[in-house]
Amino acid sequence: MTTKTCTKCRSTCDASVGFCPDCGERFDPSTLPAGGAGPAKAVEKPLQAKRVRHNHNNGGGCLVALLGLCVIWVFPVGTIAGVLLIAVGSAISYKFVCSHCGNPLEKTSKRCPACQAEIAQPGFFG
Numbered sequence: 001m002t003t004k005t006c007t008k009c010r011s012t013c014d015a016s017v018g019f020c021p022d023c024g025e026r027f028d029p030s031t032l033p034a035g036g037a038g039p040a041k042a043v044e045k046p047l048q049a050k051r052v053r054h055n056h057n058n059g060g061g062c063l064v065a066l067l068g069l070c071v072i073w074v075f076p077v078g079t080i081a082g083v084l085l086i087a088v089g090s091a092i093s094y095k096f097v098c099s100h101c102g103n104p105l106e107k108t109s110k111r112c113p114a115c116q117a118e119i120a121q122p123g124f125f126g
Helices: 059-069 076-091
Strands: 004-005 010-013 050-054 094-098 117-118
Touching: 059 076, 076 094
Parallel strands: 050 117
Antiparallel strands: 004 010, 050 094
């Protein structure tokens, strides 16, 4: 078996296949060994999606925010409580959805149950 190092991901793989099984990068046909396995099959990459926050202005979060708007006018304690209730109601109303199909997701989901897309982990700021 002749091995080849992928120029894209630097993994070592069988050169007669014609592509890297890790990243899908195709090898230059002129560098493949003679009498190779023929045309290479394309590697189907899994779907990639992101976890997107959507604000749903209904349900418990909306009611908590509405309660905050009602008590915000009672100075001074009501003002502080009202601001806190509005912030909590806003946080409760956010739901996570798949960027590929729009299906609701749990905050810790690794894969979308509807489209089976892999959910990319957010970076530090997102």
